[in-house]
Amino acid sequence: xxxxxxxxxxxxxxxxxxxxxxxxxxxxxxxxxxxxxxxxxxxxxxxxxxxxxxxxxxxxxxxxxxxxxxxxxxxxxxxxxxxxxxxxxxxxxxxxxxxxxxxxxxxxxxxxxxxxxxxxxxxxxxxxxxxxxxxxxxxxxxxxxxxxxxxxxxxxxxxxxxxxxxxxxxxxxxxxxxxxxxxxxxxxxxxxxxxxxxxxxxxxxxxxxxxxxxxxxxxxxxxxxxxxxxxxxxxxxxxxx
Amino acid sequence: xxxxxxxxxxxxxxxxxxxxxxxxxxxxxxxxxxxxxxxxxxxxxxxxxxxxxxxxxxxxxxxxxxxxxxxxxxxxxxxxxxxxxxxxxxxxxxxxxxxxxxxxxxxxxxxxxxxxxxxxxxxxxxxxxxxxxxxxxxxxxxxxxxxxxxxxxxxxxxxxxxxxxxxxxxxxxxxxxxxxxxxxxxxxx
Numbered sequence: 001x002x003x004x005x006x007x008x009x010x011x012x013x014x015x016x017x018x019x020x021x022x023x024x025x026x027x028x029x030x031x032x033x034x035x036x037x038x039x040x041x042x043x044x045x046x047x048x049x050x051x052x053x054x055x056x057x058x059x060x061x062x063x064x065x066x067x068x069x070x071x072x073x074x075x076x077x078x079x080x081x082x083x084x085x086x087x088x089x090x091x092x093x094x095x096x097x098x099x100x101x102x103x104x105x106x107x108x109x110x111x112x113x114x115x116x117x118x119x120x121x122x123x124x125x126x127x128x129x130x131x132x133x134x135x136x137x138x139x140x141x142x143x144x145x146x147x148x149x150x151x152x153x154x155x156x157x158x159x160x161x162x163x164x165x166x167x168x169x170x171x172x173x174x175x176x177x178x179x180x181x182x183x184x185x186x187x188x189x190x191x192x193x194x195x196x197x198x199x200x201x202x203x204x205x206x207x208x209x210x211x212x213x214x215x216x217x218x219x220x221x222x223x224x225x226x227x228x229x230x231x232x233x234x235x236x237x238x239x240x241x
Numbered sequence: 242x243x244x245x246x247x248x249x250x251x252x253x254x255x256x257x258x259x260x261x262x263x264x265x266x267x268x269x270x271x272x273x274x275x276x277x278x279x280x281x282x283x284x285x286x287x288x289x290x291x292x293x294x295x296x297x298x299x300x301x302x303x304x305x306x307x308x309x310x311x312x313x314x315x316x317x318x319x320x321x322x323x324x325x326x327x328x329x330x331x332x333x334x335x336x337x338x339x340x341x342x343x344x345x346x347x348x349x350x351x352x353x354x355x356x357x358x359x360x361x362x363x364x365x366x367x368x369x370x371x372x373x374x375x376x377x378x379x380x381x382x383x384x385x386x387x388x389x390x391x392x393x394x395x396x397x398x399x400x401x402x403x404x405x406x407x408x409x410x411x412x413x414x415x416x417x418x419x420x421x422x423x424x425x426x427x428x429x430x
Contacts, residue, residue, distance in 0.1 A: 011422040014328075015393045016335045017400055041320040044328055046429050049375050050394055051327050053368035054285035060298050064276055067305045071269055158255045 001036075010039035014047060131237055132209045134230040142230040143190060143211065147203040155209075157190035161229065168216050171195060172224055174208040181210070186218045207234045253278070257322035264312030272309050275326065280305075283330050290334045290397045300337060304330045331397075338397045362391040378428035386421045389414065 001009070012018050013026045030037050128146035136142040142159045155171060163169050171185035173195075184195040190211075197203070210231035212224040219225050257278065263271025280301055287297035307329050315325050366387070369376035379387050385407055392398050392406060404414035 007426060008419060008422070011426065012418070015390070015418075015422075016331065016397050017393055017418065020339065037319065041324070044320065044324045046375060046425070047394055048324055048327065049369055049373055050365065050391070051282070051286050051331075053365055054282060054289050054395075056281035057284040057288055057297075059276075059280045059284050059301060063280070063298055063302060064273070067272075067276070067302055068269065070302075070306055071272070071309055156259070 001033075006033075006036050007039050010036055011043050014040060014043040128237055130203050130205065130207070130234040132207070132232040132234040134209060134211065134232040136230045137228075145195070145209045145232070145234065147234060151197060151202055153184070153195040153197045153203060154192065155185065155195055156192050159190055159230075162189040163187070163213065163216075166216050167226075168214050168218055169211050169229065170214045170218050170224070170226075172208075172210050172212065173197070173200070173203075174210075175201065175204055181208075181224055183218065183222070203234060205234060205236050208232075209234065254321050254323065257326075258315070258317050261308075261312045261315045261322055261325075264309055265315070269309075271312070272305060275308060276305055279323070279326055283327070286327065286330060287334050289395050290331075291337065296337060300330065300334045304333050307333065335397050339399075361395075362388040365391055365395060374429050375425075378425050381428060382421050382424060386417050389417055390421050390425070393418065 009018075009026055009029075013023065018026055026036075030040065127148075129149050130145075130147040132145040132147075133141050134143040134145065136159070140159075142157075142161065144156045144158065145153060146156065147153045161169070169187045169190065170183055171187070172181040173184050174181040182200065184197055184200075185193055187193060208231060210224070211229045212219075213226040213229055214224070215226075257275060260271040260274040260278075264275070265271075283301050283304060284297055287300040288294060291297050291300065304326075308326055311329070315322065366376060366379055369379075379390070382390070389403050389407055393403060398406065400415050400418065401411055403418070404411045407414060407417075409417070
């Protein structure tokens with residue numbers, strides 16, 4: 001497909017002008033043709049201002065509860081228990097009508113327990129126990145650091161800050177003034193990244209996280225040498241440490 | 242070095258991207274935030290396309306269920322969260338327009354005076370910021386062709402419906418649209 005043909009397809013797709021069959025083919029193609037996906041994204045961006053001109057309309061107050069209720073219906077995939085298949089064992093249970101009521105109640109209870117455990121485990125694994133919002137010198141949120149119960153710590157970038165040629169961005173944490181800041185990451189540009197905290201003590205409340213500008217490859221001294229680009233202290237979340 | 246200061250829009254985009262990550266993890270607070278931020282504008286866009294409040298609400302409803310299901314496939318490297326979410330809204334609305342209820346809707350369309358549509362299209366252009374590249378580039382198109390592009394986008398009209406509105410043969414309508422989109426792309430790149 002030529003560049004012009006691809007652009008025509010992208011533009012008419014975004015405008016909603018394709019015939020149903022062509023639209024279906026275009027959507028299939030989008031999944032494997034990165035060039036087409038970029039053109040579609042560009043056209044969406046070009047025309048997005050038109051959507052912005054629509055007068056906002058207060059949604060019907062009953063709408064959110066309906067959406068919320070529809071979400072509640074299916075159990076999330078990860079927590080969905082394996083379908084119960086009739087087995088020889090089940091057939092045996094079936095044959096003992098005396099046991100049947102008990103068996104059903106017991107398996108229902110087991111099922112609930114399983115769902116509950118999976119959900120608790122998921123929540124515990126997903127919710128950070130500490131969060132630090134790193135602010136720029138202009139007091140703008142520039143990144144978030146999430147520390148999890150298992151010690152895993154991630155940095156989520158909120159700015160598209162890039163290190164200039166010959167420089168790197170270095171992430172530090174400080175929990176003990178005696179020991180001083182310890183490097184936990186080196187980046188060329190802000191992006192979401194898991195921080196290297198192996199061997200460090202578990203993060204604690206008020207622990208400092210900061211990003212400094214350093215020579216390419218990181219500070220030669222092992223301590224921050226350049227300007228602090230953003231910093232913030234960790235606060236415990238409601239999950240509890 | 243790019244600036245540390247995110248624009249107001251940039252900050253809002255980050256917040257929405259974060260909300261989508263929440264959705265992907267099954268946390269509905271993420272969807273609620275998206276709903277609070279986007280539902281009023283989405284209802285406005287859907288109403289403009291479908292002309293009926295009940296249908297617009299239905300489209301917004303389905304859109305948020307789709308956002309919930311597809312949140313995990315949102316890739317911030319490929320586009321903005323608003324652009325991603327509005328694409329889902331537009332596709333949902335177009336499916337409804339092109340789907341079963343369509344005959345009913347066409348009746349509504351016919352009741353609209355072409356003159357008012359023309360006025361709508363012009364009002365739409367006026368509503369764009371003076372500094373907007375899109376406005377500058379739309380202004381380069383002949384009025385009838387500009388109207389074709391705007392009606393296609395904001396009303397979800399098909400080539401055939403546009404030809405009817407503009408009083409030209411189908412082939413001509415298609416060629417106009419094609420040429421106009423080419424002009425727009427060249428002007429906005």
